[in-house]
Amino acid sequence: xxxxxxxxSNKVTEKGKDVELxxxxxxxxxxxxxxRQRLGQGLEFLIYFQGxxxxxxxxxxxxxxxxERTGESVSTLTIQRTQQEDSAVYLCASSPDRAxxxxxxxxxxxxxxxx
Amino acid sequence: KNQVEQSPQSLIILExxxxxxxxxxxxSPFSNLRWYxxxxxxxxxxxxxxxxxxxxxxxxxYTATLDADTKQSSLHITASQLSDSASYIxxxxxxxxxxxxxxxxRLLVSP
Numbered sequence: 001x002x003x004x005x006x007x008x009s010n011k012v013t014e015k016g017k018d019v020e021l022x023x024x025x026x027x028x029x030x031x032x033x034x035x036r037q038r039l040g041q042g043l044e045f046l047i048y049f050q051g052x053x054x055x056x057x058x059x060x061x062x063x064x065x066x067x068e069r070t071g072e073s074v075s076t077l078t079i080q081r082t083q084q085e086d087s088a089v090y091l092c093a094s095s096p097d098r099a100x101x102x103x104x105x106x107x108x109x110x111x112x113x114x115x
Numbered sequence: 116k117n118q119v120e121q122s123p124q125s126l127i128i129l130e131x132x133x134x135x136x137x138x139x140x141x142x143s144p145f146s147n148l149r150w151y152x153x154x155x156x157x158x159x160x161x162x163x164x165x166x167x168x169x170x171x172x173x174x175x176x177y178t179a180t181l182d183a184d185t186k187q188s189s190l191h192i193t194a195s196q197l198s199d200s201a202s203y204i205x206x207x208x209x210x211x212x213x214x215x216x217x218x219x220x221r222l223l224v225s226p
Contacts, residue, residue: 004158033214042204042218043159091158103149104214106158 002026004107006092012113013082021077021110025094033104034067034077035091043091049075050098082114117142119207119217127223132195136220138188138205146210150179150190153202153219162190162203195224 005024013019025032034046045059049069060066064082069075079086089109095102119140128134140148147166151159163172163179165188171180176193192199205217 043216045214045216093158103161103164104159106151106160108156108158 004092004094004105006090006107006110008110009108010111010113012115014115015084016081018078018080019082019112021079021090021112023075023077023092023094023107025073025075025092026105028072029094029096029105030072031095031098031102031104032069032075033093033095034075035093036061036088037091037109038088046077046090079112082112084114087112087114117207117209117213117215119205119215121203121205121217121220123220124218125221125223127225128195130195130197130224130226134192134195134222136190136192136203136205136222138190138217140186140188140205140207140215140217142207142209142213142215144209144211145183145186146208148179148181148188149206149208150177150188151204151206153204155201159204192222197224197226200224 007022030051032049035043037043047067048056064080067077089111091109093104093106095104122137147164149164150162152162153159162174162177165172165181167183178191181188200223202219202221204219207215
């Protein structure tokens with residue numbers, strides 16, 4: 001079956017522009033995570049959606065970052081007024097139920113470059 | 116503070132050799148520990164997931180061990196192949212809200 005997909009795969013933008021990244025989780029998965037991975041660094045948690053519960057936004061680095069999820073389907077991560085330090089790979093992962101007890105399935109990521 | 120530390124940071128081995136990667140954690144409470152393989156330019160892929168009661172789990176040439184008393188885990192790779200070149204990430208879960216990620220061990224298998 002289809003895995004987690006993300007789009008675009010690559011995004012180059014100018015400093016100050018807004019960008020929107022998309023994640024399509026595996027159908028039926030209730031948990032969805034967004035992570036950021038800077039070059040040569042580990043994964044940095046951004047936001048977590050679990051079913052219809054209020055999302056855990058504790059990892060968002062600033063108010064320029066926001067994310068939405070429609071039900072248990074597509075999620076979008078929006079970065080407003082991008083800065084060069086936002087350059088990274090943004091990874092999305094989904095789990096059948098709670099990500100803390102179930103295996104996470106990762107998408108291929110979106111590589112964001114802010115010039 | 117909940118932390119996951121991995122060692123070594125990077126490792127180069129010859130094709131066909133074995134290697135062992137280490138993971139120490141301080142996450143509490145403990146629910147499970149996962150090892151992921153991340154190829155360059157790809158998302159991580161799960162190799163193993165172990166709960167408190169499991170001491171060892173294998174996935175092909177990959178064998179993970181867990182000592183919940185000392186809060187240590189290892190990932191052993193047998194008869195390495197060039198395709199094993201990747202970053203290996205240890206992740207510990209408290210079973211409720213937190214997944215704590217290690218920064219990974221970068222493995223290069225040389226011909």
